Amino acid sequence: MTDRLSDKTLGTLPAPIDDVPRYDRTAVTPGIVHLGVGAFHRAHQAAYVDDCLAAGELSWGIIGASLQSASTYDALAPQDGLYTLAGRGSDGERLRIIGSIQQMLVAPRDPAKLLDALTDPRVRIVTLTITEKAYLRNAAGGLDADHPGIQADLADPSKPQTVHGFLVEALARRRDAGTKPFTILSCDNLPSNGATLHRLLVQFAELRDSDLAKHVAGVACPSSMVDRIVPATTDADRQRVSTILGVEDAWPVMTEPFSQWVIEDNFPAGRPQWEKFGVEMVRDVRPFEEMKLRLLNGAHSSIAYLGLLAGHETVAKSFGDPRIHSFVQALWSEAKTTLPSDAGLDTQSYIAALTERFDNTALAHRTAQIANDGSQKLPQRIIGSAIDRLETGNSAEHLMLTVAAWIRAAELRGTELPTGHFTDPLDSKLADIARRGGSAVETVAAIFDLAGFAKGNVHRPDLEAMAAGHLDLLRIIGVEATLAQFEAGRTSH
Numbered sequence: 001m002t003d004r005l006s007d008k009t010l011g012t013l014p015a016p017i018d019d020v021p022r023y024d025r026t027a028v029t030p031g032i033v034h035l036g037v038g039a040f041h042r043a044h045q046a047a048y049v050d051d052c053l054a055a056g057e058l059s060w061g062i063i064g065a066s067l068q069s070a071s072t073y074d075a076l077a078p079q080d081g082l083y084t085l086a087g088r089g090s091d092g093e094r095l096r097i098i099g100s101i102q103q104m105l106v107a108p109r110d111p112a113k114l115l116d117a118l119t120d121p122r123v124r125i126v127t128l129t130i131t132e133k134a135y136l137r138n139a140a141g142g143l144d145a146d147h148p149g150i151q152a153d154l155a156d157p158s159k160p161q162t163v164h165g166f167l168v169e170a171l172a173r174r175r176d177a178g179t180k181p182f183t184i185l186s187c188d189n190l191p192s193n194g195a196t197l198h199r200l201l202v203q204f205a206e207l208r209d210s211d212l213a214k215h216v217a218g219v220a221c222p223s224s225m226v227d228r229i230v231p232a233t234t235d236a237d238r239q240r241v242s243t244i245l246g247v248e249d250a251w252p253v254m255t256e257p258f259s260q261w262v263i264e265d266n267f268p269a270g271r272p273q274w275e276k277f278g279v280e281m282v283r284d285v286r287p288f289e290e291m292k293l294r295l296l297n298g299a300h301s302s303i304a305y306l307g308l309l310a311g312h313e314t315v316a317k318s319f320g321d322p323r324i325h326s327f328v329q330a331l332w333s334e335a336k337t338t339l340p341s342d343a344g345l346d347t348q349s350y351i352a353a354l355t356e357r358f359d360n361t362a363l364a365h366r367t368a369q370i371a372n373d374g375s376q377k378l379p380q381r382i383i384g385s386a387i388d389r390l391e392t393g394n395s396a397e398h399l400m401l402t403v404a405a406w407i408r409a410a411e412l413r414g415t416e417l418p419t420g421h422f423t424d425p426l427d428s429k430l431a432d433i434a435r436r437g438g439s440a441v442e443t444v445a446a447i448f449d450l451a452g453f454a455k456g457n458v459h460r461p462d463l464e465a466m467a468a469g470h471l472d473l474l475r476i477i478g479v480e481a482t483l484a485q486f487e488a489g490r491t492s493h
């Protein structure tokens, strides 16, 4: 098979394709720059924008930029930005071709080109899926001003490396050219993601000059909650999809049927009519975000770390392990009580839907994929709930076993788990701590310090004590017996 999926071959695709772009792609103009054009963006925001383009809103094409690797560019540029989105559920697979990405850029290859796109007056929104670690927060939650990327961007603003450097330089140039600022929409799994990004950008701009900081402070950064499970594409997926298409798609994206996007409706420079396609435009995203982070992502991390320790390769296998399954139910019982009770959240139905989604065996969602970047994820997924539980005099044992399982899985890399099986931005320091071979108490204290978990919180000693007790169990009796002990504890209450 030599032909690639492209504008030229689009008309030759066979009938089993459920949907293809039915709009004139040559008439689309750029309205959105997306930073971090990985699989998640392509399964989620790009699909909603594709719906808007198909409805005739042709001024919202996406320029997709990778901030690090050129792999997405290399796969999609020869395909005119087209790719297959495969929705996989118990009733089979639905293939859809997405056409909303009209141009691709690789920031490190040509930062000036990305700055040009960001200063294009037609671009009115910048969306981001850059993952938690790219926000470059220090242990106290502020901007990590010592980060080499930040230092480089302060030294030479015209060749940015970080998202902060790109956005602030683009905003400065737009201001100087009399172009209105774009709206910045974070789509990452962080609490108050828009407000968090806004704060970090202002801090960064402040390091350049205070007038610029004032200007950046006036830029709208609405928060949003994004939800769709997107396992990494495998070679088998590439082959299967390409065989069905009859042309090669170098990077199809796998996902589940479920999709949700809740957005704070604050777009001074305009926006597509996303609400026509199921997007919830609301005044306050916070309750939705918290429910998602604490119930979905918290359980995901738990399933991932316990699953890794128990030898389960995928979420469906780990969640299908009866001990892990009932552990996660108990984790949910702890976490759900921390959610706001006056926001109309239906946690019961949410948990029922999650149970079905995690059971989806058509998705081979690897536990090692979710295990990445634990130091960046656990604060909003687990630690926040645990603090709230202690605050109200309740226990947080299940939540803290998840933290202990992360620490245990991290220290087993290189022995029982392959080296680099999952990674973390704090890896070199985590490895130093593991090498010291300290007691559970010492190890947990060092890791809480390093990652800034519960920094300055009165409950931190209790959280550490719980995590250390659980880490001891995992080290001495192993994950199976630890889960059995938790189970026995639940039934005896």
Ligand code: CS2
Pocket (backbone or CB within 6 Å): 189, 226, 227, 228, 229, 230, 296, 297, 300, 301, 369, 370, 371, 377
């Ligand atoms: C997962 C998320 O990898 C992870 O950490 O928990 O990517 C999760 O699949 C998405 O947030 C679902 O919306």
